[in-house]
Every structure is written in structure tokens, then in C-alpha cells.
Amino acid sequence: MATPSPLWPARLHHIKITSDQPPVLLDFYQRVLELDISEVTDGVWDLKGAERRFLIGRGARNGLAFSAFAIDDEARLKALKSYVEHQGIETAPGASPLFKRDSGFSVRDPDGHVLTFGAPNDPAAGGDRLPGRLQHAVKGTPNLEQVIAFWLKLGFVLSDEVMDDKGTLTAAFARSDEEHHAVAAFRTKDPRFDHFSMETKCWNDIRDWADHLATLRIKVGWGPGRHGPGNNLFFMLPDPDGNMVELSSEIELMERAMPARQWPHEEYTLNKWGGAWMRS
Numbered sequence: 432m433a434t435p436s437p438l439w440p441a442r443l444h445h446i447k448i449t450s451d452q453p454p455v456l457l458d459f460y461q462r463v464l465e466l467d468i469s470e471v472t473d474g475v476w477d478l479k480g481a482e483r484r485f486l487i488g489r490g491a492r493n494g495l496a497f498s499a500f501a502i503d504d505e506a507r508l509k510a511l512k513s514y515v516e517h518q519g520i521e522t523a524p525g526a527s528p529l530f531k532r533d534s535g536f537s538v539r540d541p542d543g544h545v546l547t548f549g550a551p552n553d554p555a556a557g558g559d560r561l562p563g564r565l566q567h568a569v570k571g572t573p574n575l576e577q578v579i580a581f582w583l584k585l586g587f588v589l590s591d592e593v594m595d596d597k598g599t600l601t602a603a604f605a606r607s608d609e610e611h612h613a614v615a616a617f618r619t620k621d622p623r624f625d626h627f628s629m630e631t632k633c634w635n636d637i638r639d640w641a642d643h644l645a646t647l648r649i650k651v652g653w654g655p656g657r658h659g660p661g662n663n664l665f666f667m668l669p670d671p672d673g674n675m676v677e678l679s680s681e682i683e684l685m686e687r688a689m690p691a692r693q694w695p696h697e698e699y700t701l702n703k704w705g706g707a708w709m710r711s
Contacts, residue, residue, distance in 0.1 A: 436586020437510040439687060440608035444501035444551060445529055446568050446627055447475075448674065449490030455671045456487050462647060463676075464629075465560055471528050481557045482564035483629055484529065492672050495624035497537070497545035498568045498614070499527045500607065505534060511548060511586070512536045518584045525549045538585070541577040542622040544570060546585070561643060562636050563629035563678060567612050571619030571710060578616050579603045587614060590685055591660035595696040601711055602696075604660050611661040611683040617710040625710070626667060626675035630682055637664055640678045644668065656702040659694050667708075675708075 450456045457476055460466055466478040466485070474489040488496060502508045515538060516522055525535030526547040535549025572578050582605050583589060590611050593602035604612035610630070617625060631637060641651060652675065654666030663682040667675045694700040701707035 434514075436514055437507045438500075438502075438514075438548075438586030438607055439588070441500045441502050441548070441613070442608060442610075443498060443565055443567060443613050445484040445486060445499045445527070445565065447486035447488060447496035447499075447527070448624070448672075449488050449492075449494030449496050450672050451489070451492045452671070453487055453489055459671050460485065460487070463644070463649065463670075464563070475528070477529065480563075481555050481559045482562070483559070484565060486527070486529070493624050493674060495544065495568065495570060497526050497547050499530065499547045499549065500613070501530075501551050502535075502548055503550055505550060508535060508548060508550060515585060520581075520584060529553075540581045541574045542570070542572050544622065561640055562632045563640070564631075566610065566628050566630035566679065566682065567614065568627045569615040569617070569625040571617050571621070571623040571625045573618070573620055573622065575600055575603065575616055575618045579605065582614055588685075588687060589691040590689075591692050591694060593660070593694045593696050593700055602660075606685060609684045609686065611663070611685055619710055624674055626677050628665070628677035628679045630663075631678060631680045634664055634680055637666065637678055637680050641666065653706075653708050654702070656704040656707075659700040659703055660692075 460478050466480050469477050471477045476487050478485040522536045526537040530549025531552045537545050537547040587605035590604045590606050595601050602617045604615040607613045651666045652668045661682050664680045667677045698707035
């Protein structure tokens, strides 16, 4: 029997978003997500809450520079690096200044998107006025099968697949702990950043977030609704660059051994309550 990957359990700790207008994004995220901002280096800013954290850097608009997964146990982090290298995947030094120096490593998926793994260099403290833990980041890719195979080699576990009526895979969701997905991908013509999501504690939190947006005169872009894969309640809104920001609640929990399921490529799969954002 094959040795399981030491990845499990791991949670998304932060992401780095790139933009050609960082001041505009910094203002948006500070006001909307109620984050503290500090400059890490020239052209890179750290946006920090108790349970949600982001880096924003200068670069191409709608860019997801990397997704960073926290693994606090140094021994397991070393074991994961060894495991990944034994899968024939090339590793590089850790990519994030928010992880302890020399403790982690990075890999590149078939699109060149970076996933980095490490131990956080400072613990979360306090609480957020509006609950919302950074929970997953999603991409679009023309290389969907290859990206999913890469994630599975790292140790992510497939949760759900979406198939069109010709049997072609159009989306897939994978987990690194019991929450339904930490990564997901949709088939698109070009590689791109799709959205990120923050998990709240209950349906009333979704209401409170929507009321908060109303005080800022910011409209909800899609939702509220309920996804099929993940079964979570949600709504989404675009940031000034067009990146989609999701607020979610009650995401499905799945044991590690639970097998993947299949869904049809239709609006109901993406939103049981109504219309859907169909990527293809």
C-alpha cells in the first residue's frame, strides 16, 4: 500500500495577488475586509486580519502569484518536501515572506502557478469583527487534467468533478483537510485567477457581510446561492481589478477516504438556487 502524502492536513494561509494598480486594491481590501496594511518590501504589501491574510504586489492585473499553505510541524514539512521530490516534482525555496525563512518549499503546477508550503512566522491573534477565514483559491486553466493530476501527486484529495454531456471534464475540486476544497480549477482558454473564498461561521454571517457591503455602497455580484459541489452558502463580489471575492458558509466536510463524485455541467451544479457564473 502506497504511503500517504504528509500534506494532510493543511490549510490555505494566504495568497499573493498582483495588480497594476496596487493602491486601488489596497484601499478596497482595507475597507471591505477590514485589514491592517504594512509594506513588506518595495512593491509588496501585507494585508492582515485575524483569520484572513493577503499579499498584494505590483505585477499583471488579475494575477495569482502564489497560494501559500501552512504546515506548522517542521518535521512534517520536511517529510512533505521529500515526498514531493520522490514524486518527480521539482521543488524550489519557499516563496512567501510570511513563512519562516528556510523552513518551506515551493512547486510550480503545469500552468506555472506556484504553490508554497511553510510554517507561519507569526501566529494569528485577536478576532475579526466579521468572521471570514481565508479558505480556498481557485484558478482557470486550459490544462485541467494535468493540473488536477499534479495536485493529486502532491497529496490533495479529489472531492468532486464536473463533466459535460460529452464526458469532458470542465471543473474539479480537491481538499487538503476535511473541508470540501482548498483548491479548485475550471477549464478556461487561458490560465487565470478565478476567485478566492473566505469561510464564515453561519448563515447570519453572510447576511452581516452583505449589510456591511451595503454601508459601503458595494453591490453583491453573484448570489446569494448554494453551490452543488461543497454544498456551501455563498455570495461573490468583484474587486476593482475584477478578481472575484467569495463569502461562504457551511462548506461540506469530507473524510480523507471519501471517494470523489461527479456532477453535470449545468447551472444547477454551480448554484442550486438560481443562475450561475458559467466559465465555459
